[in-house]
Amino acid sequence: MDPIGNLLAGFHIVLQPANFFYCFFGVFIGTLIGVLPGIGPLGGIALLLPFTYGLNVTPAIILLAGIYYGAQYGGSTTSILMNVPGELSSIITTLDGHQMALKGRAGPALGIAALGSFIAGTLGTIGLMLVAIPISRIAIKFGPPEFFSLIILAIILLSSISRGSVVKGLMMAGIGYSLSFVGIDPIAGRERFTFGLTHLTSGLDLGALGIGLFGVSEVLLTMEKSVQTTVINVGTKLRGYFPSLKDWRDSIGPIVRGTILGFVVGVIPGGGALLASFACYAVEKRVSKYPEKFGTGIIEGVAGPESANNAATNGAFVPLLTIGIPSNVVTALLLGALMIHGVQPGPFFLRQHGDMFWGIIASMYIGNVMLLILNLPLIPLWVQVLRIPQRVLLPLILVFCIVGSYGVNNNILDVLVMIISGGAGYVLRKAGYEIAPLCVAFVLGPIMENSFRQSLIISRGSFMIFLKHPISASLLSASALLLLFSAISRRKIVAVELDA
Amino acid sequence: MAKKAYIEALIWLFFSVFLGITSIQLEFGTFRSPGPGFLPFMTALFLFLLSLILLFQKSESNHRLNLRMSACTIVCLIIGYALICKKIGFLFSTFLLMSIIFKVMGTKRWGWVLVEALLVTFLSYLLFGMILGLNLPTGIF
Numbered sequence: 052m053d054p055i056g057n058l059l060a061g062f063h064i065v066l067q068p069a070n071f072f073y074c075f076f077g078v079f080i081g082t083l084i085g086v087l088p089g090i091g092p093l094g095g096i097a098l099l100l101p102f103t104y105g106l107n108v109t110p111a112i113i114l115l116a117g118i119y120y121g122a123q124y125g126g127s128t129t130s131i132l133m134n135v136p137g138e139l140s141s142i143i144t145t146l147d148g149h150q151m152a153l154k155g156r157a158g159p160a161l162g163i164a165a166l167g168s169f170i171a172g173t174l175g176t177i178g179l180m181l182v183a184i185p186i187s188r189i190a191i192k193f194g195p196p197e198f199f200s201l202i203i204l205a206i207i208l209l210s211s212i213s214r215g216s217v218v219k220g221l222m223m224a225g226i227g228y229s230l231s232f233v234g235i236d237p238i239a240g241r242e243r244f245t246f247g248l249t250h251l252t253s254g255l256d257l258g259a260l261g262i263g264l265f266g267v268s269e270v271l272l273t274m275e276k277s278v279q280t281t282v283i284n285v286g287t288k289l290r291g292y293f294p295s296l297k298d299w300r301d302s303i304g305p306i307v308r309g310t311i312l313g314f315v316v317g318v319i320p321g322g323g324a325l326l327a328s329f330a331c332y333a334v335e336k337r338v339s340k341y342p343e344k345f346g347t348g349i350i351e352g353v354a355g356p357e358s359a360n361n362a363a364t365n366g367a368f369v370p371l372l373t374i375g376i377p378s379n380v381v382t383a384l385l386l387g388a389l390m391i392h393g394v395q396p397g398p399f400f401l402r403q404h405g406d407m408f409w410g411i412i413a414s415m416y417i418g419n420v421m422l423l424i425l426n427l428p429l430i431p432l433w434v435q436v437l438r439i440p441q442r443v444l445l446p447l448i449l450v451f452c453i454v455g456s457y458g459v460n461n462n463i464l465d466v467l468v469m470i471i472s473g474g475a476g477y478v479l480r481k482a483g484y485e486i487a488p489l490c491v492a493f494v495l496g497p498i499m500e501n502s503f504r505q506s507l508i509i510s511r512g513s514f515m516i517f518l519k520h521p522i523s524a525s526l527l528s529a530s531a532l533l534l535l536f537s538a539i540s541r542r543k544i545v546a547v548e549l550d551a
Numbered sequence: 552m553a554k555k556a557y558i559e560a561l562i563w564l565f566f567s568v569f570l571g572i573t574s575i576q577l578e579f580g581t582f583r584s585p586g587p588g589f590l591p592f593m594t595a596l597f598l599f600l601l602s603l604i605l606l607f608q609k610s611e612s613n614h615r616l617n618l619r620m621s622a623c624t625i626v627c628l629i630i631g632y633a634l635i636c637k638k639i640g641f642l643f644s645t646f647l648l649m650s651i652i653f654k655v656m657g658t659k660r661w662g663w664v665l666v667e668a669l670l671v672t673f674l675s676y677l678l679f680g681m682i683l684g685l686n687l688p689t690g691i692f
Contacts, residue, residue, distance in 0.1 A: 228594055229591070482559060504585045511583050
């Protein structure tokens with residue numbers, strides 16, 4: 052069937068009442084999570100992951116994907132109205148968005164953020180649709196050595212862009228990889244690192260681990276911060292949110308550039324919405340005729356980054372669905388969700404689960420329309436949500452964390468795993484470690500181990516197999532160069548620190 | 552600050568040793584057919600090296616610790632440890648390894664080196680061998 056026919060079949064799947072409901076629920080929760088400071092899409096997806104175990108795989112992924120791109124929409128609301136980013140990718144929006152709000156232009160700022168996100172989300176979905184098919188055709192040529200090398204590159208990329216040193220990032224990846232060993236060895240079928248606990252034979256649960264690492268640790272960190280609670284009032288009239296003709300003229304360029312840049316950054320392993328929004332802001336400042344005005348409340352500073360972070364979420368689905376490699380930690384959780392449901396994304400995903408692929412694509416189109424409806428007329432409602440005091444909100448999130456982790460297997464040991472990983476996540480983040488490489492390595496661990504061991508079995512024990520295959524050799528060379536570059540830049544930073 | 556970083560690196564060092572020791576218990580296999588313990592051991596080695604780099608980085612920026620141990624020496628030490636561990640036993644080989652590492656890492660008095668190595672060996676045996684019930688190599692003892 053042609054792509055248009057497939058897409059129509061995808062719409063048929065999403066418009067089934069249950070799938071439509073999960074799409075709406077996902078984008079609603081996503082917006083709510085984006086609006087609320089203190090919990091991002093990561094925490095939200097981790098929190099809801101156990102609840103999707105009982106669903107069919109298509110509605111489960113539609114729901115989780117909805118949270119991911121929905122959160123990008125919601126994140127701008129707090130950035131603009133409170134000067135507090137609802138989630139990381141909206142940090143840059145605070146610069147101009149909040150300044151616009153202080154000047155009495157909160158409505159157009161919120162409006163362009165929602166409309167720009169809608170345009171970028173829709174164009175990004177078209178991009179995903181167009182790019183996924185050719186990439187999966189190339190990815191069919193990938194064997195175990197290529198997969199192993201690609202995972203190495205993804206982890207090194209993620210570690211090198213992490214906060215702090217690349218060594219700390221790699222350390223986290225190593226820890227995540229070590230945690231993935233717990234359970235049954237995938238090839239020999241022997242128990243590893245279970246210490247006699249039968250509960251651990253099926254491995255550490257991604258849901259419980261994710262809730263702890265991202266949900267609980269985020270709550271603990273937020274408890275320490277005093278979040279500004281002054282919310283700038285916005286009108287209740289819908290007309291007030293629509294940007295003027297001049298606003299559109301100023302914004303259309305940043306929206307288009309943000310969409311393209313965001314999509315590309317989203318595809319690259321290690322990229323994501325945060326990097327996309329920062330990169331877009333930098334580009335807009337560079338191409339602008341009045342760069343000095345950035346940060347004073349100009350609409351370009353809102354339109355570009357908000358479009359970029361949305362397009363990046365679509366881009367991030369490309370490597371996930373076509374190669375089976377997540378480009379960031381959120382898509383790593385989505386990969387985990389697919390694997391829990393017995394679906395292995397990768398080169399054959401489109402062929403074997405075409406209906407699911409097109410269903411997800413169609414849900415993104417519908418989800419973006421839903422988000423536009425949710426974000427513009429319901430802004431006064433989100434403003435009310437922002438008035439919920441943290442002393443009420445944070446314990447509520449903690450209760451969800453406990454119930455969510457218990458719901459994994461109806462086992463109190465999962466709550467224990469959640470609490471321990473939450474405490475560990477808090478301590479690690481306080482010590483300047485990034486959790487993302489840990490989670491990605493944990494999810495990719497079994498695939499990496501299988502690829503590595505299969506490669507050695509194929510080559511009869513020769514490590515040269517990783518260098519004899521051209522794609523694998525190129526990926527490993529890129530990884531080595533990246534490591535070298537990171538090490539050199541780190542040494543320069545240390546030298547500057549010592550000189551100072 | 553340097554003390555905090557030092558403790559941080561030591562925790563990772565301890566974790567990597569734990570992973571390495573536990574991996575030894577599993578079947579290592581061959582390069583042609585790697586066993587369940589192959590990659591965990593490699594990961595332990597990787598983490599061990601990273602924790603040493605972390606230790607070295609911290610000392611470099613703080614000018615406190617005088618580390619002269621190259622990555623190459625460490626790799627040789629660990630490989631040697633893996634080779635002799637089964638033959639001479641966990642207790643003796645760990646004591647030997649820790650003594651060398653503590654000495655090279657800057658503990659000046661041999662008396663302190665031996666006390667520190669003895670303490671780490673005893674605590675690891677208590678944790679891995681007695682509390683976690685791992686079947687640690689007994690060797691000649």
